[in-house]
Amino acid sequence: MISFLTMTEWSPYAVGIGIGLLSCFAFVLSDKPIGCSTAFARTSGMLEQLVRGQKVREMPYYRQFVPEIDWEWMLVAGIVLGAFTSSWLSGEFRLQWVPSLWAATFGPEHLPRLVTAFAGGIIMGFGARWAGGCTSGHGISGTLQLAVSGWLAVAAFFASGAATAFVKYALGG
Amino acid sequence: MFSALHANKPAQLILGLVIGFLFGFLLQKGNVTEYDVIVGQLLFRNFTVIKIMVTAMLTGMIGVHLLRSLGFAQLHPKPGSLGMTLVGGLIFGVGFAVLGYCPGTIAAAVAQGKMDAFVGGMSGIIIGAGLYAHSFPYLSRTILPKGDFGTLTFPELLRVTPWVVILPLSALLIGLLVWLERAGL
Numbered sequence: 001m002i003s004f005l006t007m008t009e010w011s012p013y014a015v016g017i018g019i020g021l022l023s024c025f026a027f028v029l030s031d032k033p034i035g036c037s038t039a040f041a042r043t044s045g046m047l048e049q050l051v052r053g054q055k056v057r058e059m060p061y062y063r064q065f066v067p068e069i070d071w072e073w074m075l076v077a078g079i080v081l082g083a084f085t086s087s088w089l090s091g092e093f094r095l096q097w098v099p100s101l102w103a104a105t106f107g108p109e110h111l112p113r114l115v116t117a118f119a120g121g122i123i124m125g126f127g128a129r130w131a132g133g134c135t136s137g138h139g140i141s142g143t144l145q146l147a148v149s150g151w152l153a154v155a156a157f158f159a160s161g162a163a164t165a166f167v168k169y170a171l172g173g
Numbered sequence: 174m175f176s177a178l179h180a181n182k183p184a185q186l187i188l189g190l191v192i193g194f195l196f197g198f199l200l201q202k203g204n205v206t207e208y209d210v211i212v213g214q215l216l217f218r219n220f221t222v223i224k225i226m227v228t229a230m231l232t233g234m235i236g237v238h239l240l241r242s243l244g245f246a247q248l249h250p251k252p253g254s255l256g257m258t259l260v261g262g263l264i265f266g267v268g269f270a271v272l273g274y275c276p277g278t279i280a281a282a283v284a285q286g287k288m289d290a291f292v293g294g295m296s297g298i299i300i301g302a303g304l305y306a307h308s309f310p311y312l313s314r315t316i317l318p319k320g321d322f323g324t325l326t327f328p329e330l331l332r333v334t335p336w337v338v339i340l341p342l343s344a345l346l347i348g349l350l351v352w353l354e355r356a357g358l
Contacts, residue, residue, distance in 0.1 A: 007202070009203075009204050010202040010203060012203055012224035013350075015225050015228075015229075016203075016224065016225045016226070016228020016231075016232065017228055017229070017232045018195070018199045018229075019196065019229035019233070020230070020232020020233035020234075020236060021232060021233075022195055023236070024232075024233060024236040024237055024246075027246040027247075028240055028246050029175060029178060030188050031179045031246075031247065031249075032249065033249050034192070034196065036277040036280070037276040039276075040298045040299050040302045041303075041305070041306060043302075044299045044300070044302045044303035044306065045303070047299065059306060059307070059309075059310075060313070061305070061307075061310075062306060065306075069186070071185050071188070073189070074186045074190040074193060075189045075190070075192060075193035075196065076193060076276075076280050077190060077193060078189065078191065078193020078196065079196055079200065079280040079281050079284070080197060080280050080281070080284040081194050081197065081284070082193065082195060082196060082197025082199075082200075082284075083200060083201040083206060083282075084197075084284035084285065085194070085197075086197070086201035087201050087206075087284065087285035087286070090202075092201075093285050094285075095286045095288055096286055096288065096289075097289060098289065099208035099212075099273065099287075100209055101208060101209040101212055102208060102212075114289055114293040116271060116272075116293070117271075117272050117289045117292075117293030117297065118292075118293040118294070118296060119271060119297065120269075120270075120273070120297065121268065121279075121293060121294040121297020121298040121300070121301060122297040122301040122304070123264060123265075123267050123271060123297075124265055124267075124268025124269055124272050124297070124298055124301060125268070125276075125297060125299065125302040125303075125304075125305070126301035126302070127261050127265030127266070127267070127301075128261075128276055128298075129302050129305035129306070130257065130261030130305060130312070131257065131258055131261025131262045131264070131265050132251050132253065132257055132261065133251055134275055134276040134277065135275040135276070135277065136275070136277040137251065138258075140226060140229050140230060142251055143230045143234075144230045144233035145234075145248050145249070145250045145326060146234070146328060146338055146339070147250035147324070147326050147327075148250075148325045148326065148327060149250065149251045149253025149258045150251065151327070152253060152255075152258045152262065153253070153258050153259075153262040153265075155262070156259050156262025156265070156266060157262050157265050157266045158215070158266065160262070160264075160265075160266025160267050161215045161265075161266035161267070161269040162215045162217070162270070163266075163270075164215075164266060164267045165212055165215035166216065168270060168271065169212075
């Protein structure tokens with residue numbers, strides 16, 4: 001009866017319908033669209049506050065996005081717990097340093113992958129806040145609201161993402 | 174309708190956690206916690222990401238607009254401009270391909286033991302977001318206001334009711350999913 005909880009993979013359509021329904025719950029129960037990237041900006045502000053103190057809160061950006069734990073921060077914490085539970089139920093939790101597609105092209109060494117992931121993370125964290133959202137805030141919540149910002153952002157994400165991926169794998173392979 | 178619940182901060186934090194839990198569960202079952210699946214989509218070798226996003230969007234678009242018509246939900250479209258959304262989106266895409274996870278899926282990837290996501294990616298995103306916070310005063314004076322269109326939605330732009338956009342768009346997106354399946358992608 002609960003065997004679907006231990007499956008390693010669900011149909012992408014079932015997952016998509018589930019995420020769409022979750023969006024509906026978020027709108028009704030919390031009056032909020034699902035999004036993830038401001039949680040990283042708030043975390044960054046909270047960490048900076050540990051070093052530089054309260055004056056971080058006076059920065060123009062952090063006056064808009066106060067460095068504290070809010071609904072969206074809890075959402076990201078929930079993602080960690082939910083994904084851990086899912087992977088544990090299906091026996092998929094395991095430590096992995098280098099993804100297999102990466103290893104097949106660029107080799108199995110840890111350091112090049114970690115440095116690249118770090119650089120990619122910096123670019124993406126910067127770009128997500130510049131664009132005002134990420135693949136969930138713009139890509140799912142923005143597009144489903146028929147927001148011009150959401151559709152423009154998702155077109156830009158995939159256009160430059162595909163161009164970068166092709167260059168990366170053409171050079172590497 | 175639920176304004177008392179919306180104003181209840183502790184309840185909202187718990188709701189955020191519960192909705193996040195289910196979201197993370199779905200992302201992991203959808204396999205989008207895998208670098209190979211995300212980069213595979215950007216290389217047009219694997220269409221899982223598009224299938225999940227389009228289905229989520231279809232379901233959410235119809236559901237949220239129905240709930241809005243019934244008075245249970247309000248829209249919150251994000252403001253945008255060419256300088257903000259387009260330029261920021263192009264920067265995001267580069268990072269998306271280099272990292273191979275996005276801000277939501279990386280949290281789920283970390284939770285299933287992806288150490289490149291945890292050690293490299295997550296610290297990078299936090300630093301990148303912080304660098305943006307420091308650049309914000311300069312950017313908001315220069316490039317961000319260029320081509321501002323505010324919180325505009327397509328029904329507002331076309332001056333029609335949302336369903337005039339939703340019905341043909343749904344047909345188009347369902348057609349895209351059917352085509353992907355028929356093509357064996």
